[in-house]
Amino acid sequence: KAGVTQTPRYLIKTRGQQVTLSCSPISGHRSVSWYQQTPGQGLQFLFEYFSETQRNKGNFPGRFSGRQFSNSRSEMNVSTLELGDSALYLCASRGRESSGANVLTFGAGSRLTVL
Amino acid sequence: SQQGEEDPQALSIQEGENATMNCSYKTSINNLQWYRQNSGRGLVHLILIRSNEREKHSGRLRVTLDTSKKSSSLLITASRAADTASYFCATDGNQFYFGTGTSLTVIP
Numbered sequence: 591k592a593g594v595t596q597t598p599r600y601l602i603k604t605r606g607q608q609v610t611l612s613c614s615p616i617s618g619h620r621s622v623s624w625y626q627q628t629p630g631q632g633l634q635f636l637f638e639y640f641s642e643t644q645r646n647k648g649n650f651p652g653r654f655s656g657r658q659f660s661n662s663r664s665e666m667n668v669s670t671l672e673l674g675d676s677a678l679y680l681c682a683s684r685g686r687e688s689s690g691a692n693v694l695t696f697g698a699g700s701r702l703t704v705l
Numbered sequence: 706s707q708q709g710e711e712d713p714q715a716l717s718i719q720e721g722e723n724a725t726m727n728c729s730y731k732t733s734i735n736n737l738q739w740y741r742q743n744s745g746r747g748l749v750h751l752i753l754i755r756s757n758e759r760e761k762h763s764g765r766l767r768v769t770l771d772t773s774k775k776s777s778s779l780l781i782t783a784s785r786a787a788d789t790a791s792y793f794c795a796t797d798g799n800q801f802y803f804g805t806g807t808s809l810t811v812i813p
Contacts, residue, residue, distance in 0.1 A: 594747070623800065632805035633748075633793070646800045680747055682801075687753065691736050694801055696747030 592617065596681050596697035604705050608669040611700045615662050615683030621645070622664040623694065624656060627678040638684075639664050668702075676704045709794045709804030717810040724781040726807040728794030729774075735797050737770055737777050742791045742806070751792075752779075786813045 595614040603609050615622050623646075624636040635648035639658035656666040662683075668675055678701050682694040709730045718724050730737070736755045740748040754761045754770045754777065761768045767780040781788055791806040 596747075625803075630805070633803040635800050635802070638800055648800075678745065682748075689753065689755075691753055691755070692797060693738060693750045693753060694740075694748070694795075695750065696740075698747045699745070701745065 594681060594683050594695050594697035596679075596700050598700060599698065600701045600703075602703045602705060603671050605671055605673060607671050608667060609671060609702060610665055610667045611679055611681075611702075613664045613666075613681030613683075613697055615664070615681075616685060616695055619683035619685050619695075620662050621684035622658060622662065623682045623684065624664070624666050625680040625682065626650075627680055627699075628676075633680065636666065636679075671704045673704050676702060678702075709796055709802060711792065711794060711804040711807040713807060714805070715808045715810075717812065718784055720784060720786055720811055720813050722784055724784050724788070724809055724811070726779050726792055726809070728777045728779070728804055730777075730794070730796050730802070730804075731775065732796075732798070734772070737768075738795045738797070738801075739766075739768060739777075739779050740793045740795060740803075742793065744790070748793060781809075784809075784811045786811050 621640045623638040625633040638646040642658045658664045678699045680699045682696045712727045738753045739751045742748045754768045765782045770777045793806045795803045
């Protein structure tokens with residue numbers, strides 16, 4: 591089955607602009623999580639959506655928001671971009687492996703550069 | 706905040722050698738997972754070990770778990786240049802908590 595698809599893969603914005611990133615999870619997966627990855631910071635959890643509801647939220651300012659649609663596709667939006675928002679944004683869909691444990695399948699990421 | 710911490714932050718070895726990386730975490734877990742990330746790409750799930758398991762093997766990977774010390778290790782045997790990547794441990798919970806990763810370089 592198809593993997594997790596993130597678009598766009600690369601984008602360049604300027605400070606003050608806003609950006610919307612899209613993620614289509616694996617078919618049948620209802621949970622989508624978003625992470626921000628910057629050099630030396632590891633993966634910082636942004637939020638998780640399940641069946642169109644935000645289930646968990648990380649410690650990010652309100653400029654970072656997201657939503658999930660009825661087909662499980664998710665978008666995240668960052669408003670009033672700052673230089674520090676430059677990062678790789680990763681989306682992951684949560685599914686169960688044969689053991690019953692939850693594992694994450696990641697998309698290739700969206701590389702955002704803020705100038 | 707980060708749940709896990711990998712050690713070392715960076716590791717460089719010759720092809721054919723074994724690579725060992727460690728992970729420490731903070732709270733009780735149901736399972737611990739290891740993921741690999743090739744440069745600038747998404748993470749790929751490698752292996753999962755449950756809290757009631759002490760060791761697990763998958764191909765050239767061996768994972769150990771010590772819940773009393775809240776630590777895990779990932780051993781990659783007979784490393785190859787293609788193993789060059791960053792490796793992350795992750796613990797489950799309401800959300801997945803990832804460490805900061807170990808950057809492994811395998812020199813041909």
